[in-house]
Amino acid sequence: MSDTAPIPRPEPQYATAGQQAEAATFGMWVFLATEVLFFGGLLLAYTWLRASHPDGVAEAGRHTKVVIGSVNTMVLLTSSLTMAWSVHAAEQGRQKALTRLLAATALLGLLFLGLKGYEYHGEWTEHLVPGLNFHQDGPHARTIELFYFLYFLLTGLHGIHVTIGIVLIALLTVRARRGAFSARCYTPVEVTGLYWHFVDIVWIFLYPLIYLVGRSGP
């Protein structure tokens, strides 16, 4: 990759490539705003559940697999690091580093999904899947069911977003390897980076709300 790599022509509605790049980035920010509201609605439901049934939610929280959750948090945070680093590499025009870092991000994403799948499997065998395979005893059974209802929705929707991110990053990796990006033209990497960081931030909210609730104190 060198400075002589051509900048692709902007789409016909744009006057310059710079305008297109700005529009793409701004568009991603607006999209992320919609995602904040999307997850926000679910988090509101979670807040209601926790406020109205604190003991049940604490009990439910103790059923979550905190080890897997914590490892996954590390995995995702690291993937954000590699993603940010890859944007930096793109800025500097270092194609090889860019390709490797993008690949690493995608692989870490896959690791996250794998661990999540293993976790879901565990929940299935422990009869913690509301509506499909749920059986719990004790006074808090109903609240635990509601907690897990929200848990699967929150992590499931998050997982779908992770999957989409992995696909996008994989495509970027292939394109990077073919030299599609240069120091003057790497907007897709930047825009995908924004998306990936957002997916990570959502997880950072989810982690304490799901895994750490009910685990503090005596």
Place this chain on the structure above:
Amino acid sequence: MGSLQLLPPSASAHAADMDWLFAALLGVSAFILLLVFGLMILFCIRYRKGSKVERGNRLGRTWRVEVAWTGLTFAAFLVLYFWGANLYVRIHSPPGDATDIYVVGKQWMWKIEHPGGQREIDTLHVPVGRPVRLVLTSQDVIHDFAIPAFRIRQDAVPGRYETLWFTPTEVGEYRLFCAEFCGTWHARMGGTVVVMEPSDFQRWLDSQDPGPSLAQEGEALFRSYGCSGCHGGSSTVHAPRLEGLFGRPVPLEGGRTVIADDRYIRDSILMPKAEIAAGYPPVMPSFAGQIGEDDLLKLVAYIKSLADKTADSVERPAP
């Protein structure tokens, strides 16, 4: 076919207040409307294309005009807001001597229970001139208990109690409607509110099948559900005594204090761990799913009837 009525009958103290508010809202609106329409029509005629009137010296700086008409309309709106808010607070502040009547909505009927145990379906008999407080809930979906002649309504929501109060001022029969869509026969889930002279009302009460009062039925349920096992005088479990409880403040674990009202009693039966009385262990089981709304109301009525009683045995000291 019915006539072209403009106003519903006005049969409660609040209804008269509401009609004044309505008149004020109409008055302010009519004024603004006439102003806007009047100006529009005036300008459309005067300044129509081809008319020879003077059009110079148009308003340059618009800032002052904008603030003026914005400020004035907002001030008028605020007056209306406070008036309505005041009435609203009054609708939600029943007098202490109001008679409680329990209403349970279900698809597609209203079940009404008077404190003396008299029951009715889709009809509500009340004496004129005396305040009545309705405790509303639903057995299934959300309904709404609406009495246009009294100018009030309130949703009957499953899983909680809502209240509504009124003082009827005119003897007569008035329409009762369900006002929250609840399924196929929503439009037929109505009835009548019958306002009677107090003597007629008393005669009506006496003529009803003298079954046990709500409180008496509640006492039987208190035993059959096992509540007296822990809350009764001979219990070995450290559970709060319920005599003298209703209507009084209850200090909770964690420092808060709540008033033991209908809601508190009901929630304590269904979600006993939500608000634990200070000094008591959290061992009461939940009866959620085991006691229907009808029985819950009776238990609440029973515990309410203990408000002026005192515990027979000595209070056990806190651990």
Place this chain on the structure above:
Amino acid sequence: MTTATVTGKPEEPVVATKNYLTEGGVTLRSWLLTRDHKRIAILYTLSITLFFFVGGAAATLIRLNLVTPSGIFTPDIYNRLFTLHGVIMVWFFLIPSIPNTMGNFLIPLMIGAKDLAFPRLNLLSWYLYVGAGFLALFAIVIGGVDTGWTFYTPFSSLYSNGYVVLALAAVLAVGFSSILTGLNFIVTTHRMRAPGMTWYRLPVFVWSNYATSVIMVLATPVLAITLILVAAERLLKVGIFDPALGGDPLLFQHLFWFYSHPAVYIMILPGFGVISEIVPCFARKPLFGYKFVVWSSIAISVIGFFVWAHHMFVAGISLYAGLVFSLLSYVIAVPSAIKVFNWTATLHKGWISFDAPMLYALGFIGLFTIGGLTGLFVANLAFDVHVTDTYFVVAHFHYIMVGGMVSAYFGGLHYWWPKVTGRLYPEWWARIAALLIFFGFNLTFFPQFILGYLGMERRYYSYPPEFQAWNILSSAGASVLAVGYALPFFYLGWSLFRGKRAGANPWAATGLEWQTPSPPPTHNFDRTPTVSRPPYQYRPEPEPQDV
């Protein structure tokens, strides 16, 4: 009026043979895979018109049923009819109406751009809309839904035996269509303006669609998650909205209205934009108080997010919540009042003509003012306790949505018809339609205010006999309204083939969209325009060609 450019020189109507309709292919495929915002706008107009008639058919049947107290349909059918009417009209007509037709067509033209920022996303929006529409029609045909467009739980999640999940899926899909449109408009307005087109030189139509788009992108996702939660509860029998399962029905209402209240501003703000274009043009005067009008749109967009619980005054919210939400609902009336005053003031010392677009605009101002004032009635706590869930509320929102928004839609349709099609519509038929609509509308909906205060409840297939007289009047009005709405379909359709050719600027209007031929070329402008003057540079005096 003969054609004229902004400089005032008359010119003969140029038959623009190379335009977006003829260039780029005339095959179905070229239309279905187009990226041209103008073609997408036409695609939307066709599908939205279809749904307007579906929703209108339901309305016709509803008013027919309400002529007699006992009704003519069974309650189950009636309940499905009013649900259909609400779902279709809200999500498949009102919300996309002006933005996806006129907004799509005109925003790039008005700002001097060649297209929206994301043309393929625009086409995707349309496909999502059409797909959602198929789902909705399918749900209707196989048996319908009876929950009302508000889907209150636990009825919708546990008790209804309609095709609730299908309906929810349709609304979910059309919601995403809405989000993508809003995203497109926001980025376009920020990044694609021609040189010299500063924010304060933008036509109010662009500002209005921008404010609408902000609501679309921020509120609609909450609707999406709410619908998903209801669907999950219905399918899995677990959920947070039914008390029997441990949930709270009011949680649903809060989540639902958090979107649906701002949604009503999505539905009306674009209408404000259209009126703000028409009135200055036909009064030949700059819009009075441009900045106030602009910022009042933004204010409505923001404050609109904080008033949702005024739909819940009798639902069981706390007294304090009621006090706060009612106050905020009064506050939000202020920016709307500002607009009405400003439009009226624009007429002052103007040079007013009464072509069909202006008749619709004047009708809008009148009907919207009535609707808006009755908003103050329902925002009033004590008053709302009496009239909530009655026909008073029905009349209130129809005055705004139908009297207001649909009038604005028709006004805009007529105003920009020459630009979009290159043809003039027949003026006298258009004026007759406008008057029929105004008269028919008032006859239909004014009696409903009275019915509401009398205590007639909503969503009733049958009612007590004392309400019949007003109901008959209302249904009579509906028949007049129906004729008024059907007329444009015929004469506008006729004008496509036989209408007089329009030039670039038949109204002698300002605005960049009039600076390019009618219909415009695919790439909008031969040369990117530069802007150096504020909008609405009208003068209240005879046009040069009229002298």
